[in-house]
Amino acid sequence: MSLDETCLSNGEVWTFLTNNDGHGGRGTLAAAIPGTKSDEITTILIGAMGKSVRRRVKEVTCDLSPSMMLIAAEVFYNAHVVNDRFHVQQVYNEAVDEIRIDIRRQLIAEDNSRDKSEPPITYSNGETMRQILARSKHTLMMSQNKWTDIQRHRANILFRHYPILKAAYHLAMELRQIFNAKISPTKAMGRMNKWYEKVMALGNNNFRSVIKTFKNHAPTILNYFRRRATNASAEAFNSKVKIFRSQMRGVRDRDFFIFRLVKLYA
Incomplete structure (x- = not known):
């Protein structure tokens, strides 16, 4: 049901x-x-x-x-x-997106105080960093093998300038791999605990509430691995x-x- x-x-x-x-x-x-x-x-x-x-x-x-x-x-x-599982993954993905939004908000504030006579930096894909951040939302929710060449180019620029986004993205993909694995709830718990440690190591406050939510719901999250419902x-x-x-x-x-x-x- x-x-x-x-x-x-x-x-x-x-x-x-x-x-x-x-x-x-x-x-x-x-x-x-x-x-x-x-x-x-x-x-x-x-x-x-x-x-x-x-x-x-x-x-x-x-x-x-x-x-x-x-x-x-x-x-x-x-x-x-x-x-x-998809709602569980969404909780983490939203935290990743909050980092993207925070970075873009900071860039907007810097641009507003910048000398308008100086044009913003344009990167190798023809976009400014504000444009790259604005257009990367869905890219950060997708697997790399589903990226288009344009998305891949954009992501490479983004990750080069903001390692926190690169690390957070790879942990999102690792979480997806855990859910895709046909393993028992016990093994899943072990892998999730290691994943928690990696997320906490990022040192970003956006993820503290995510980990708290995951741990509070651990039994019902792990029940997914019984029948993958x-x-x-x-x-x-x-x-x-x-x-x-x-x-x-x-x-x-x-x-x-x-x-x-x-x-x-x-």
């Missing part, structure tokens, strides 16, 4: 419980509940499903939301709660909901919209 939250319209957020075995078709949607308050949703789900049904659920995937994790643990007491099916279902909403030109009648979803996917 998977738990995720989706915005239907005008900031109205619903919690969807989906069955991964439904593969996005009929039998996928198990519950659609307005709001994200863990106590309310837990009460509704426990009331709707008998104890024997909930006991049969062996695995629930969700993001790092404390609310979703609490719901999963309390309702499906016999299941392993698994944090989606992700929240991909829930994300795919959310995409279908958005497409369906677009086809209906928005959610004018919420109850009817949910009724249609139930008929199609429950």
Whole structure:
């Protein structure tokens, strides 16, 4: 099973419980509940499903939301709660991007105080460092083997001038390799601990909260290595909901919209 939250319209957020075995078709949607308050949703789900049904659920995937994790643990007491690996990687990637943003912000401040008669330095790819930083966001989220020649040239210039970004990027790729490895939770824990040490060695404050988050969620993050389950099916279902909403030109009648979803996917 998977738990995720989706915005239907005008900031109205619903919690969807989906069955991964439904593969996005009929039998996928198990519950659609307005709001994200863990106590309310837990009460509704426990009331709707008998104890024997909930006991049969062996695995629930969700993001790092404390609310979703609490719901999963309390309702499906016999299941392993698994944090989606892509949300885990995203937490680290956002910290890397914060470094890029901080560097660019500093450059902008320096440019504003610089003599305007002096043109900014243009590098071998024809871009200024401000332009390189602005255009490197997605490059820093990608594997090197997927870079275009332009992206590779840009990254080489960036890494040459800012070693902290180079080191942080390579650690992002190392984290991806850990998740890609078919290893046991115990071996994964050993590799993650070594990775934590490398990240902390960077000495950047952006990563302290990342490591704290990872360590606080260590059991549920490591549960991924049991069966390599992700929240991909829930994300795919959310995409279908958005497409369906677009086809209906928005959610004018919420109850009817949910009724249609139930008929199609429950």
